[in-house]
Amino acid sequence: MSERAARRRVVLVVDDFEDNREMYIEYLSHHGFEALGAATGTQALELAFAHRPDAVLMDMSLPGLDGWEATRRLKADVRTAGTPVIALTGHVLAGHSQRAAEAGCDAFLSKPCLPELMLQTVRRFTAAEGAADDAT
Amino acid sequence: MDTAIAEGGARTGSEQETGLTALLEGLLEADNAGIAARLAVDAVTENQWADEACCLLQREGASRAETLAFSPRNRREQGSKQGPGLVTDLSLEVPHAAPGALYLPIAVAPQGRACRGMLVCRGVQQQSKATLLRVARSLGLALRRLAELERSLVSERLLRHERTQLDGIVAALPDPILVADGDGRAMPTNAAARRLFGPPLVPGEGRRRAMALNESLFRAAWASQALGTGGSALFLADPETGEDRLFEQLTARTGAGPAGTVVSMLRDVTDLRRTADELEANYRRMQRLEAESRAERDQMDLIIDAVTDPIVVTAPDGRIVLMNRPAERLFLAGDVAAALPVRQAVRENDRHFSRFMTSLMESAHETRLRGTLMLTDPQTLEPVPVEVHAGKLPPAAGERPGMVTILHDRSEALENARLCTELRRASDELEEKVRAATAELLDRNEQLRRQHLALEQASALKTQFLANMSHEFRTPLNAILGYTAMLLQGVSGDLPAPAKRHLTRVDSNARHLLGIINDILDISRIESGRMPLTLTEFSLEELIAELLAEAEPVIAKSRLVVTAQTAQGLPLVRSDRQKLKQVLLNLVTNALKFTHEGSVTLEAAHDPEGDQMQLRVRDTGIGVAPSDRERIFEDFRQADNSPTREYGGTGLGLAIVRRLTEMLGGQVSLESTLGEGSTFSVAIPRRLRRR
Numbered sequence: 001m002s003e004r005a006a007r008r009r010v011v012l013v014v015d016d017f018e019d020n021r022e023m024y025i026e027y028l029s030h031h032g033f034e035a036l037g038a039a040t041g042t043q044a045l046e047l048a049f050a051h052r053p054d055a056v057l058m059d060m061s062l063p064g065l066d067g068w069e070a071t072r073r074l075k076a077d078v079r080t081a082g083t084p085v086i087a088l089t090g091h092v093l094a095g096h097s098q099r100a101a102e103a104g105c106d107a108f109l110s111k112p113c114l115p116e117l118m119l120q121t122v123r124r125f126t127a128a129e130g131a132a133d134d135a136t
Numbered sequence: 137m138d139t140a141i142a143e144g145g146a147r148t149g150s151e152q153e154t155g156l157t158a159l160l161e162g163l164l165e166a167d168n169a170g171i172a173a174r175l176a177v178d179a180v181t182e183n184q185w186a187d188e189a190c191c192l193l194q195r196e197g198a199s200r201a202e203t204l205a206f207s208p209r210n211r212r213e214q215g216s217k218q219g220p221g222l223v224t225d226l227s228l229e230v231p232h233a234a235p236g237a238l239y240l241p242i243a244v245a246p247q248g249r250a251c252r253g254m255l256v257c258r259g260v261q262q263q264s265k266a267t268l269l270r271v272a273r274s275l276g277l278a279l280r281r282l283a284e285l286e287r288s289l290v291s292e293r294l295l296r297h298e299r300t301q302l303d304g305i306v307a308a309l310p311d312p313i314l315v316a317d318g319d320g321r322a323m324p325t326n327a328a329a330r331r332l333f334g335p336p337l338v339p340g341e342g343r344r345r346a347m348a349l350n351e352s353l354f355r356a357a358w359a360s361q362a363l364g365t366g367g368s369a370l371f372l373a374d375p376e377t378g379e380d381r382l383f384e385q386l387t388a389r390t391g392a393g394p395a396g397t398v399v400s401m402l403r404d405v406t407d408l409r410r411t412a413d414e415l416e417a418n419y420r421r422m423q424r425l426e427a428e429s430r431a432e433r434d435q436m437d438l439i440i441d442a443v444t445d446p447i448v449v450t451a452p453d454g455r456i457v458l459m460n461r462p463a464e465r466l467f468l469a470g471d472v473a474a475a476l477p478v479r480q481a482v483r484e485n486d487r488h489f490s491r492f493m494t495s496l497m498e499s500a501h502e503t504r505l506r507g508t509l510m511l512t513d514p515q516t517l518e519p520v521p522v523e524v525h526a527g528k529l530p531p532a533a534g535e536r537p538g539m540v541t542i543l544h545d546r547s548e549a550l551e552n553a554r555l556c557t558e559l560r561r562a563s564d565e566l567e568e569k570v571r572a573a574t575a576e577l578l579d580r581n582e583q584l585r586r587q588h589l590a591l592e593q594a595s596a597l598k599t600q601f602l603a604n605m606s607h608e609f610r611t612p613l614n615a616i617l618g619y620t621a622m623l624l625q626g627v628s629g630d631l632p633a634p635a636k637r638h639l640t641r642v643d644s645n646a647r648h649l650l651g652i653i654n655d656i657l658d659i660s661r662i663e664s665g666r667m668p669l670t671l672t673e674f675s676l677e678e679l680i681a682e683l684l685a686e687a688e689p690v691i692a693k694s695r696l697v698v699t700a701q702t703a704q705g706l707p708l709v710r711s712d713r714q715k716l717k718q719v720l721l722n723l724v725t726n727a728l729k730f731t732h733e734g735s736v737t738l739e740a741a742h743d744p745e746g747d748q749m750q751l752r753v754r755d756t757g758i759g760v761a762p763s764d765r766e767r768i769f770e771d772f773r774q775a776d777n778s779p780t781r782e783y784g785g786t787g788l789g790l791a792i793v794r795r796l797t798e799m800l801g802g803q804v805s806l807e808s809t810l811g812e813g814s815t816f817s818v819a820i821p822r823r824l825r826r827r
Binding site: 019020061089111114115 | 613615617618619650
């Protein structure tokens with residue numbers, strides 16, 4: 001327990017749609033993660049550089065600085081270059097997943113993405129670093 | 137007595153009377169009657185007879201009363217009782233007869249000619265009347281004889297007279313006349329003949345020889361004429377001058393038989409012949425000239441008539457002397473009974489022409505003139521524009537010149553010019569139209585290009601819109617589905633059973649909505665060509681296993697037996713794996729949905745004929761009525777299209793199946809029995825090639 005308390009995995013949830021953002025944050029918190037929320041690309045970069053999360057769940061369609069650009073900047077920065085970025089998008093058209101991979105995304109999820117699938121994917125990228133035990 | 141009469145030769149009435157008187161006296165003497173008697177004879181007509189008788193009586197001293205007895209009043213009775221050559225006892229009613237005088241009419245008719253006389257005897261006794269009658273009868277007979285004698289005497293005398301006259305004529309004739317005997321020896325009968333044939337009046341060797349020559353020439357001519365071979369022309373020499381002269385010989389045969397004489401009259405036709413020859417030559421020349429000029433004239437007429445342009449020749453005084461047929465057509469009305477418009481047209485034409493000619497004649501000095509006139513065709517009453525070419529004829533001294541005028545119909549030329557103008561205008565119009573059409577075409581092309589661009593843009597916008605819409609749908613759906621799942625998982629604590637049941641409904645409806653959105657997006661992508669084929673080589677068995685694994689939750693829920701039957705040794709397939717998988721998934725989902733109990737079987741086989749893959753999804757469901765078999769492949773269609781339909785689904789699954797199958801170069805078909813089940817068959821080429 002102490003180990004889990006000492007080192008809680010941090011996940012940055014980037015989504016401009018508050019309901020979804022809050023939903024994933026609540027679900028991740030419910031399952032023992034420390035979840036941060038960012039509504040814009042700029043905010044996501046600030047938080048990422050400041051808190052060095054274990055994974056970033058990135059909605060690609062963002063106003064202003066979009067998900068692809070934010071991912072590129074994260075991957076380009078030494079502080080966050082090793083942070084896995086899981087792309088999440090409502091766009092299912094062909095080419096989106098490829099574009100995401102090119103931008104440096106490590107995984108690709110399409111909306112609607114049920115909380116369990118999201119959690120499953122996040123765990124896949126945080127387990128190697130001694131992920132916390134599943135709260136459930 | 138005959139001799140005495142013949143010698144008396146009395147020709148006149150008085151001479152005749154003298155003869156008769158003597159005769160009578162002799163007779164009376166012989167009868168010894170001593171009667172004085174007188175006789176009246178008429179040889180011509182009754183009237184003359186009467187008149188002469190009256191004269192005789194008067195001369196003999198007859199009284200006026202006696203003379204009256206022969207007046208026409210009594211004559212009828214006398215005539216009716218007389219017979220030819222007989223003295224009739226005629227008791228004439230003589231009103232004032234001389235006393236003692238006896239009137240005895242005597243009538244003779246020698247050779248039909250009436251000859252009447254009257255014997256008047258004075259102092260005749262009644263008793264000697266019978267004697268007197270005998271005397272009168274004898275007298276009548278004698279008179280008859282006498283009249284006959286006298287007639288022959290008269291004719292001899294006439295003959296002699298005529299002979300004399302004839303001789304005179306013959307002698308006076310300038311033409312030589314000869315009488316030829318049977319041998320053709322010529323005997324000259326007049327001076328002119330003697331001049332040719334002799335004997336010569338003045339002796340001379342030349343003359344004699346010429347005459348001898350003439351003689352022989354005449355004889356030869358006579359002989360040939362007698363044989364019927366020679367002509368009537370004869371050349372003889374003039375012994376006086378020595379020149380040859382031509383004679384025409386006229387012959388007449390007198391008397392009968394071969395020895396009859398022939399009278400020949402020669403007419404000197406030398407001069408006549410020469411004149412005649414000249415005349416003939418002149419005549420021939422004249423005829424030839426006339427024929428030539430007539431031929432020329434005829435030819436000229438033909439030429440003039442053959443010219444289609446009207447030709448008019450006018451005399452110096454303006455009179456029209458010649459027209460060809462085309463001109464007649466313009467200037468002659470022809471029939472007097474021609475229609476009024478025709479006559480008017482002709483009159484108008486004539487007026488125009490005359491005025492034109494007058495102005496030309498007066499104003500111009502040139503020999504050739506030109507002008508234009510507007511005439512009217514009398515037959516059609518159409519206006520005829522003509523060009524007038526007039527040429528002056530060489531004038532006679534001191535006269536104004538005549539004119540030859542040719543009227544050239546310009547209608548055709550004008551019409552051609554008009555047509556030409558029209559044609560040019562039409563051509564210009566056409567060119568303008570073509571230019572306009574070309575411009576319009578370019579415009580249209582430009583419009584089409586713009587429309588095409590606009591359509592492309594619209595299509596892109598539509599696709600973009602659909603993509604956006606899809607995204608915008610997904611975002612709230614993500615929250616709905618997410619929170620529902622979280623609630624059902626008890627993230628917010630345990631929920632009462634009814635709430636869980638309600639949330640399950642929310643969840644399934646949200647999923648259905650997502651399905652619809654996905655299907656719409658699929659169709660939109662297929663239609664906009666934004667779903668490219670990704671060809672890979674793969675195994676059908678693996679594909680089917682994967683498909684069944686993924687559909688496991690649905691299959692489990694349906695509680696149906698779902699099996700796959702794949703033929704042994706299926707070859708690898710080259711196609712779009714993802715699309716084929718979706719086709720099969722849609723068909724399986726469809727089969728599960730409409731099957732309540734029984735099974736769903738997925739079959740796969742290779743058809744070497746045509747190298748096709750045969751994929752079937754067989755169910756034991758409700759089946760599809762024949763009338764619905766085509767409709768179910770249409771967008772948003774189900775067999776039961778009522779609002780309260782029993783089965784869920786978007787109604788787009790089979791529509792997508794058909795579209796994707798076609799993309800893969802295959803076809804989908806359906807066999808079904810209502811209430812027993814359906815079999816959807818998909819046939820695709822084993823190896824798909826990009827087109």
